[in-house]
Amino acid sequence: MFTYSEEHNQFIKQYKRKKRTILFFRILILFTILVGWEFLVQKNMINSFLFSSPSRIVTTLLSLLQNGELFCHIGITIFEVLLSFIATFLFSFIIATILWSNDTIARIIDPYITIINSLPKVALGPLIIIWVGASIYSIICMAFMISFFVTVLTIYQGFISINHNYITMLQSFGANKWQIFTKIIFPSSFDSIISSLKINISMSLIGVIMGELLVSKNGLGYLIMYGSQVFQIDLVITGVFLLGIISSLMYFILVLFEKKFFN
Amino acid sequence: MEKILQVSHLSKKYHTLKEEIEALKDINFSVSRGEFISIVGPSGCGKSTILSIIDGLFEKSSGEIKMSDNISISYMLQDDCLLPFRTILDNCLIGLEVTGNLTSESRQYVIHLLKTYGLEKFMDQYPKHLSGGMRQRCALIRTLATKPDILLLDEATSALDYQTSLAISDDIYQIIKKEGKTAIMVTHDISQAISMSDRIIVLTKRPAIVKKVYELSFDSHLTPIQRRKTKDFSSYYDQIWRDLDVHI
Numbered sequence: 001m002f003t004y005s006e007e008h009n010q011f012i013k014q015y016k017r018k019k020r021t022i023l024f025f026r027i028l029i030l031f032t033i034l035v036g037w038e039f040l041v042q043k044n045m046i047n048s049f050l051f052s053s054p055s056r057i058v059t060t061l062l063s064l065l066q067n068g069e070l071f072c073h074i075g076i077t078i079f080e081v082l083l084s085f086i087a088t089f090l091f092s093f094i095i096a097t098i099l100w101s102n103d104t105i106a107r108i109i110d111p112y113i114t115i116i117n118s119l120p121k122v123a124l125g126p127l128i129i130i131w132v133g134a135s136i137y138s139i140i141c142m143a144f145m146i147s148f149f150v151t152v153l154t155i156y157q158g159f160i161s162i163n164h165n166y167i168t169m170l171q172s173f174g175a176n177k178w179q180i181f182t183k184i185i186f187p188s189s190f191d192s193i194i195s196s197l198k199i200n201i202s203m204s205l206i207g208v209i210m211g212e213l214l215v216s217k218n219g220l221g222y223l224i225m226y227g228s229q230v231f232q233i234d235l236v237i238t239g240v241f242l243l244g245i246i247s248s249l250m251y252f253i254l255v256l257f258e259k260k261f262f263n
Numbered sequence: 264m265e266k267i268l269q270v271s272h273l274s275k276k277y278h279t280l281k282e283e284i285e286a287l288k289d290i291n292f293s294v295s296r297g298e299f300i301s302i303v304g305p306s307g308c309g310k311s312t313i314l315s316i317i318d319g320l321f322e323k324s325s326g327e328i329k330m331s332d333n334i335s336i337s338y339m340l341q342d343d344c345l346l347p348f349r350t351i352l353d354n355c356l357i358g359l360e361v362t363g364n365l366t367s368e369s370r371q372y373v374i375h376l377l378k379t380y381g382l383e384k385f386m387d388q389y390p391k392h393l394s395g396g397m398r399q400r401c402a403l404i405r406t407l408a409t410k411p412d413i414l415l416l417d418e419a420t421s422a423l424d425y426q427t428s429l430a431i432s433d434d435i436y437q438i439i440k441k442e443g444k445t446a447i448m449v450t451h452d453i454s455q456a457i458s459m460s461d462r463i464i465v466l467t468k469r470p471a472i473v474k475k476v477y478e479l480s481f482d483s484h485l486t487p488i489q490r491r492k493t494k495d496f497s498s499y500y501d502q503i504w505r506d507l508d509v510h511i
Contacts, residue, residue, distance in 0.1 A: 172338035173358040
């Protein structure tokens with residue numbers, strides 16, 4: 001049987017040790033923050049009414065769970081995020097394809113995309129509500145505005161950065177634009193499409209929360225807004241905490257998806 | 264011999280906002296079936312442009328390119344252009360897919376080519392598993408797959424290291440002769456041109472015209488590597504070197 005040299009075993013050992021160290025410190029930091037926070041509150045060194053505390057977050061979570069609101073809010077937010085995520089991706093993909101297929105259009109539109117992309121969309125919030133109405137549509141609209149332009153640019157960049165020799169090769173066989181797109185451009189840009197999905201999912205979440213802060217009657221954004229209006233800081237912090245969990249979960253699902261299909 | 268391609272008074276200008284570059288001024292030559300022609304010239308003189316125009320990738324500025332009926336052309340670029348996400352077999356089939364000629368018959372033909380030229384084992388693997396020489400051979404098979412009458416080779420081995428380039432030149436030469444194809448090769452490498460061609464067209468620097476044409480008289484069954492060992496080889500080399508008038 002083949003055995004590795006001592007040097008190789010050392011190398012593997014060191015690699016594993018480094019991995020363990022990283023994991024250990026990651027957990028340690030979280031643990032320190034939570035314990036330190038709780039400790040400061042228990043010792044009355046900071047005001048629990050203003051700063052809440054880990055134990056109060058747990059209590060709030062439990063009470064939300066008991067009166068059945070918790071999953072309602074989470075569900076609504078996730079539903080809105082997914083909806084705007086899918087809508088944004090589809091539209092961005094189509095627009096990026098059009099921009100790729102016609103350089104003239106791409107150059108005409110380019111400054112507009114850049115300008116609109118750099119606008120702070122929150123500033124448009126009141127306008128969106130007036131135009132679209134105070135409903136779930138404004139929320140989707142807000143999320144769409146926030147993530148659409150970045151997603152278009154990412155996908156488009158992926159499309160145009162493909163090795164031009166590949167295209168020449170296909171053209172030498174007389175390929176048309178559609179064939180070039182389906183046989184080279186699309187399959188070559190999986191990497192940029194995946195990275196656009198990653199950007200898109202977090203942007204959608206941000207957009208949805210912003211929309212919810214403005215108009216909604218449900219969802220985590222609403223929970224946070226409501227909490228701050230009635231000065232229930234526990235509710236606000238719990239909402240933020242849940243958001244963190246949801247956004248990292250979504251991200252991990254995408255990473256899993258990427259590993260499963262593109263490696 | 265039957266002339267299948269006639270290039271007359273071909274000229275080409277490139278335009279940028281700042282200037283106009285006359286790449287080809289007045290290019291004339293013809294190609295007979297089964298011939299192996301090389302085009303050499305100073306770097307940047309527009310050698311590759313000729314191939315791109317013949318293949319229809321670029322517009323010509325003026326002149327005429329006459330081809331016999333039903334002559335098909337296939338282009339092999341310097342870069343092997345194997346798509347990393349397609350297997351070797353699928354890479355070789357892409358031309359047939361694009362031209363709409365992918366049938367079980369043409370597929371069998373490509374598999375047969377892969378078998379004949381020693382790539383059978385790698386058929387279902389991806390390009391990253393192949394050496395530079397094998398990749399180039401695979402690119403040649405992709406070019407042959409559409410059964411072209413004329414092959415255009417653009418610096419087909421210059422991406423390879425010197426030894427591999429010699430070996431692959433030998434391979435390409437024999438494959439082309441065996442399949443009975445006509446070839447027009449553009450190269451900056453005088454010795455490669457002499458070792459492979461029946462005829463060499465020497466171009467001047469930009470704007471290019473045909474400076475000289477050499478009909479090479481080697482024994483027809485010598486391979487490129489064997490040709491390099493003959494006396495004639497070095498005398499041709501000297502003459503063409505002088506024609507190119509290389510100054511650094």
